[in-house]
Amino acid sequence: MVTNKFDYIRAESVDDAITLMVKHGMDAKLLAGGHSLIPAMKLRLNAPGVLIDIRKIQELRYIKKDGNKLVIGAGATHHDVATSELAHQTYSMLPEAADLIGDQQVRNMGTIGGSLAHADPAADWPGVMIAAGASIHLKGPDGERSVPAEDFFTGFYMTELQENELLTAISIPLPPEGTRSAYQKFMQPASRFAIVGAAAAVTVKGGKIERVKVGINGLADAAFAAGNIEKALVGKEPTEANIDAAVEGTGADAMVMADHFASEEYRLHLAKVYAKRALMAATQ
Numbered sequence: 001m002v003t004n005k006f007d008y009i010r011a012e013s014v015d016d017a018i019t020l021m022v023k024h025g026m027d028a029k030l031l032a033g034g035h036s037l038i039p040a041m042k043l044r045l046n047a048p049g050v051l052i053d054i055r056k057i058q059e060l061r062y063i064k065k066d067g068n069k070l071v072i073g074a075g076a077t078h079h080d081v082a083t084s085e086l087a088h089q090t091y092s093m094l095p096e097a098a099d100l101i102g103d104q105q106v107r108n109m110g111t112i113g114g115s116l117a118h119a120d121p122a123a124d125w126p127g128v129m130i131a132a133g134a135s136i137h138l139k140g141p142d143g144e145r146s147v148p149a150e151d152f153f154t155g156f157y158m159t160e161l162q163e164n165e166l167l168t169a170i171s172i173p174l175p176p177e178g179t180r181s182a183y184q185k186f187m188q189p190a191s192r193f194a195i196v197g198a199a200a201a202v203t204v205k206g207g208k209i210e211r212v213k214v215g216i217n218g219l220a221d222a223a224f225a226a227g228n229i230e231k232a233l234v235g236k237e238p239t240e241a242n243i244d245a246a247v248e249g250t251g252a253d254a255m256v257m258a259d260h261f262a263s264e265e266y267r268l269h270l271a272k273v274y275a276k277r278a279l280m281a282a283t284q
Contacts, residue, residue, distance in 0.1 A: 003041040010053040014139060014168060017054050021164045022141055024050045030166065031055065032075065033110035035102070036118045060113065060168060063087060070172045074113020078102075081112060090174060091132055093181040093199050093282075097124045100185060102192050113167045116152070119159045119222065121257065122193040126153050126223030128183055130215030131199035134172045140165035149215075153222040176211065179203040182281035184274045185218070188261055194218035195262050196270035198226075200278035202238065209233045214278070219271045220254035226275060228252070238283035247275040 011017035021028055029037060029048035032055055040046040054060065060075030063084045070090040072081065081087050082098035101107055101115075101124055115125045116136060129136070129149035136152045138145050140162060147160045149170075154160060161167060175181075185197030196218040203211035212233045217223040232246035251271040256264040 003038075004044065004047040006041075006048055007050045008053065009050060011057060013057060014054075014059060014166060017052055017057065017166055018139065018141055018164060020050075020052045021166070024052070026163075028052055030117075032114035033077070033106075034114075035106055035110045036114070036120065054166070055111075065174075066171070068174050070174060072112055072170045072172070074111060074116075074167045074169055076112050078107040078110050078112065078115075079104075082107060090172060091128075091179075091181040091201060093128055093131065093183040093201065093278075097128045097183040097199065100124060100183070100187065100192060112170065116170070117159065117161060117167045119153050119157050120193070121156060121221055121223065122188075122195070122197075122218045123223075124183070124185065124194055124197055124217065127194075127197050127215035127217035128199040129170060129172075130223055130225050131181065131183075131201045131213045132172045132215075133201075133213060134170050136160075136167060137169040137171060138162075138165045139168045144168075146171070150225050153224075156221040158222070175201065176203050178205050179211070180282045182278045184277040184281065186270050186274055196267055196274055198271070198274040198278040200275070200282045202233075202279065202282040204238055204283060207237060209236055209238055209283075212279075214275055216251065216254075216271055216275065218257075219251050219267050220256055224254060226250050229275060229279070233279075238279075240280065243276055243279045243283075247272045247279070250275050 027049040062073040078098045087094040134149040135146040181201040183199045185194040199215045214226040258264045
């Protein structure tokens with residue numbers, strides 16, 4: 001299908017992109033990898049009058065350590081993360097999740113910032129960033145701010161991003177010694193989107209769980225932290241029996257989705273299964 005007519009502008013910098021967003025207002029959309037926006041435009045579900053291309057802004061594409069944090073620029077592609085030794089050293093679930101996204105073409109073009117800003121409930125990065133305790137960094141005409149990943153996703157394709165703000169980076173605190181992580185998902189075979197996904201980061205010291213964070217995506221209208229698991233496992237030994245008990249109530253309070261891929265009941269079942277798999281992989 002053919003899109004509506006639009007003007008195309010390539011932004012030269014982050015500040016230039018913000019200036020262009022302010023100038024063109026609600027008629028403008030940012031274009032990074034384009035894997036969500038372009039299909040929506042072809043289906044006439046989105047018809048921006050102006051496309052602001054931010055893909056070539058080099059200040060957005062990096063992966064680096066900054067003090068006690070790993071910082072990933074919003075323009076880093078999924079492939080960049082999948083092949084980053086720094087990402088792997090920080091949390092193995094980062095390259096694991098990146099490798100499970102789409103196909104090679106999608107991983108080469110799609111960006112981590114675009115995925116987070118789009119906030120598809122079936123996307124992989126939201127759950128992973130929640131489990132990693134990440135902060136999402138935003139910049140707009142009124143300055144810069146950061147939002148914890150756990151608070152960033154507010155609903156179905158909704159985030160804390162405000163008008164004329166640009167997602168610029170993600171920062172992840174370096175984990176304590178003894179921390180391992182894993183990402184597991186039950187995927188739709190054609191798109192490889194998660195029907196349900198679970199990311200787990202677990203710190204074990206002296207044979208007991210000192211810290212655990214689990215992010216769930218695909219189950220509800222937005223990714224969320226599985227607080228029930230965290231409360232149930234801290235101070236316990238990482239045994240299969242303890243993990244079985246901890247995951248039992250996963251998603252009980254969530255607004256569970258249902259579609260032609262999976263019913264509410266099946267998604268709740270999958271949430272428990274894949275939360276357990278992620279926790280077992282991160283502790284065994």
